[in-house]
Amino acid sequence: MAQHAGYSRWCYNWGLSLWNAAYKDGYKPNARKLRKVFTNHTKPLYPWMKNLSSKVYQYAFINLGEAFKRFFQGLGKRPRFKKKGKSDSFTIDNCGKPIELNGWSHKLPFIGIVKTYEPIEATTQKITISRQAGDWYLSCRGERPFAPTNEFTPTSTPKTTEVVGVDLGIKTLATLSTGEVFESVKPYKKAQNRLAKLQRQLSRKVKHSSNWYKAVVKLAKQHRRVANIRRDALNKLTTYLAKNHGIVVIEDLNVSGMLANHKLAKSIADQGFYEFRRQLEYKCQCYGGELVVVDRFFPSSKTCSSCGHVQDMPLNIRTYDCPECGLSIDRDLNASINLRNAVGLTVNACGRSAADSSGGSRK
Numbered sequence: 001m002a003q004h005a006g007y008s009r010w011c012y013n014w015g016l017s018l019w020n021a022a023y024k025d026g027y028k029p030n031a032r033k034l035r036k037v038f039t040n041h042t043k044p045l046y047p048w049m050k051n052l053s054s055k056v057y058q059y060a061f062i063n064l065g066e067a068f069k070r071f072f073q074g075l076g077k078r079p080r081f082k083k084k085g086k087s088d089s090f091t092i093d094n095c096g097k098p099i100e101l102n103g104w105s106h107k108l109p110f111i112g113i114v115k116t117y118e119p120i121e122a123t124t125q126k127i128t129i130s131r132q133a134g135d136w137y138l139s140c141r142g143e144r145p146f147a148p149t150n151e152f153t154p155t156s157t158p159k160t161t162e163v164v165g166v167d168l169g170i171k172t173l174a175t176l177s178t179g180e181v182f183e184s185v186k187p188y189k190k191a192q193n194r195l196a197k198l199q200r201q202l203s204r205k206v207k208h209s210s211n212w213y214k215a216v217v218k219l220a221k222q223h224r225r226v227a228n229i230r231r232d233a234l235n236k237l238t239t240y241l242a243k244n245h246g247i248v249v250i251e252d253l254n255v256s257g258m259l260a261n262h263k264l265a266k267s268i269a270d271q272g273f274y275e276f277r278r279q280l281e282y283k284c285q286c287y288g289g290e291l292v293v294v295d296r297f298f299p300s301s302k303t304c305s306s307c308g309h310v311q312d313m314p315l316n317i318r319t320y321d322c323p324e325c326g327l328s329i330d331r332d333l334n335a336s337i338n339l340r341n342a343v344g345l346t347v348n349a350c351g352r353s354a355a356d357s358s359g360g361s362r363k
């Protein structure tokens with residue numbers, strides 16, 4: 001598989017350099033022309049290619065053509081040369097016949113038998129095989145029969161709370177207007193120290209030596225672990241929100257503006273606001289709820305959730321102390337209650353003190 005991925009990369013890069021050269025000379029290249037030149041003139045010069053599947057270069061050129069198409073449409077960057085070890089992948093098919101995946105063990109065209117860690121049931125036309133942090137992944141498109149028990153079929157769930165406001169925080173992942181708090185993902189700090197250590201170890205190795213490659217894989221595995229932990233926490237939060245609440249109210253964060261503020265940058269980027277919103281959108285639909293996104297200029301953290309008084313709230317102030325009504329409340333909880341109230345379905349606006357906010361803590 002590594003050979004095939006290498007073959008795919010070779011062809012992609014070959015095609016890209018020819019494409020660039022042809023373009024400079026005033027020609028209009030396309031994937032089909034590239035393939036013709038390659039099979040007639042280039043492939044015979046490299047005997048090692050005979051031992052590998054010819055599907056690989058066909059798909060490499062198709063992918064290159066698609067990449068240029070996206071570039072010309074303004075949807076993507078100009079295609080760049082692929083590097084070894086960075087998203088190694090290749091695509092194969094079965095010459096028009098379907099590929100059957102069944103159980104743990106699969107007979108792939110040209111590659112032979114491979115075993116997977118999970119059973120797969122699918123019939124597909126083509127398979128893309130890619131390497132991530134030393135492990136190989138199969139991806140394919142398949143059809144699945146529509147059945148009422150299908151986990152992706154929308155099903156309404158009973159809701160325990162009618163309306164909930166959610167404030168995404170810096171110190172915490174999310175604070176709910178019900179007082180529940182989702183803590184930031186803890187393993188991340190630990191994992192980050194480990195990332196830094198692996199990065200240091202890598203920098204001390206001779207580049208492209210076998211120990212260097214081992215360190216690269218170790219580092220990539222740690223990166224993947226961190227990404228998985230983060231994804232898991234976010235999915236649990238959005239599922240919980242969508243399943244148990246009729247209306248979920250969130251704030252439309254101006255992420256690019258906030259990323260300019262360096263202190264905020266890390267936590268927001270880590271916790272992925274866009275992904276949070278995307279998941280909530282489809283999960284609320286799935287569980288029969290509704291997502292309300294409040295305008296980003298709504299002063300959710302500056303407003304007193306009890307009397308409506310507005311005051312400036314610098315980021316370092318963690319408690320909202322209202323001079324008008326004397327309310328003292330956790331900053332994030334105050335914001336989440338304001339979000340909930342923003343939909344106009346106010347349910348007993350708070351008199352909670354800051355200490356109460358930790359009461360419903362939830363991991």
Ligand SMILES: [Zn+2]
Nearest residue numbers: 304307322325
């Ligand atoms: Zn007040």
